[in-house]
Amino acid sequence: MEYITLDKLVEDLELEIIYKADNMEKIKISASEISRPGLPLAGYFNKFAYDRLQIIGNAEWFFCNNLTKDLRYKRFEEYFSYNFPALIFARELPIFPEAIEFAKKYNRTILSVDISTTKLVNTIINYLDYVLAPGTVVHGVLMEVYGLGVLIIGESGVGKSETALELIKRGHRLVADDVIEIKKVDSGLRGQSPDIIRYFMEIRGIGIIDIERLYGVGAIKSDEFIDLVIELEFWDEKKEYDRVGLDEDYIDLLGEKVPKLLIPVRPGRNLAMIVEVAARNARQKKLGYNAAVELNNKIKTQMRIRKARDIRNEK
Incomplete structure (x- = not known):
């Protein structure tokens, strides 16, 4: 399979939809890599892998929570302006109001799940590796x-x-x-x-x-x-x-x-x-x-022994 649609992934992995983009069933995922957007949320968007599923775990959430309200607003607006497939909050972490606001503005899907970040990453990678495999x-x-x-x-x-x-x-x-x-x-x-x-x-x-x-x-x-x-x-x-x-x-x-x-x-x-x-x-x-x-080797060995014995007898 060359790709899987986002709505199929959400259904198979039983992810909770916080905000649904109006084109979710048309969003295609063609690679099993995921992104934990620590650097983009810190303001560094160079080499940002926005074409991957985005996952926010404890580290990213607490970093964003410690930002001033104005700075968090600015970072989220720039972050959501990139056309990523979906943003998933692990551990049922609270959803920032800014995330909901810009998800609506830029038509992005926000999802949530109640498992740990590491388990979520492994689950998604294993799932995508399988469904996208030949x-x-x-x-x-x-x-x-x-x-x-x-x-x-x-x-x-x-x-x-x-x-x-x-x-x-x-x-x-x-x-x-x-x-x-x-x-x-x-x-x-x-x-x-x-x-x-x-x-x-x-x-x-x-x-x-x-x-x-x-x-x-x-x-x-x-x-x-x-x-x-x-x-x-x-x-x-x-x-x-x-x-x-x-x-x-x-x-x-x-x-x-x-x-x-x-x-x-x-x-x-x-x-x-x-x-x-x-x-x-x-x-x-x-x-x-x-x-x-093993049997063939034993037969060959036996034949060599017999041949050597026959040669000795001839002498």
């Missing part, structure tokens, strides 16, 4: 399995939701079914469900079920980083499937390479158990142990 939508199921985010994809009807339901019964957690919104953030690829279908799942023959209602809050998770992609496909007798695991396969998601496994589906295969094993094995690989490589 994103995509994928059809599948996202689960947390043994602490790893496992994205299950495949053709319609191959059994993605049924596999996820069995994983939930085994104690793992559902993040999203059917539609997964993926965002590229600094820590990796994070997936979640759209709000409207969050924690709902479609099971053919039954219909829509509510996982939170049926299995409790321990069976769900709001979001998860994607560590492994498992593609389910109907078994093809003519196709040669990997039986060793030496060849690593990856899928590209938003420019990030994510390990991918192709799992053939046919009657009698316990897909939930296979996904569990795949997750455990992926975690071992993250820790530096690859069973396929």
Whole structure:
């Protein structure tokens, strides 16, 4: 997403509106940086980052409160003449009358919140980093399995939701079914469900079920980083499937390479158990142990020993 509108930010973060600019729904925020306007309020407007959200905390508030009334009036008028997106007062600090006056004059939005300044800054930056990050939508199921985010994809009807339901019964957690919104953030690829279908799942023959209602809050998770992609496909007798695991396969998601496994589906295969094993094995690989490589090395070592023994016997 290239930008978010101010009214959407206010709604999502549940900020209190003290004064609303008449164009609030058209104000665009396209960067996650914020500004604490200590220097501008002290009269130094050179390099003032007025295009960012402005936050007044304890330090800025008490500085302004100690100014003479005339000087505060002058500073606020110059400050509000800049076209900033909004001014947020943290800790439910009292709003200066001059701020209200010039917000009306220059059509600026003033907001308030009852949390600390540091927490407010972190909340806004994390929120904007996420909503402004590059994103995509994928059809599948996202689960947390043994602490790893496992994205299950495949053709319609191959059994993605049924596999996820069995994983939930085994104690793992559902993040999203059917539609997964993926965002590229600094820590990796994070997936979640759209709000409207969050924690709902479609099971053919039954219909829509509510996982939170049926299995409790321990069976769900709001979001998860994607560590492994498992593609389910109907078994093809003519196709040669990997039986060793030496060849690593990856899928590209938003420019990030994510390990991918192709799992053939046919009657009698316990897909939930296979996904569990795949997750455990992926975690071992993250820790530096690859069973396929380990076995291959042992075989090579054994072959070298036998070859050396054969050479000695020939002599």
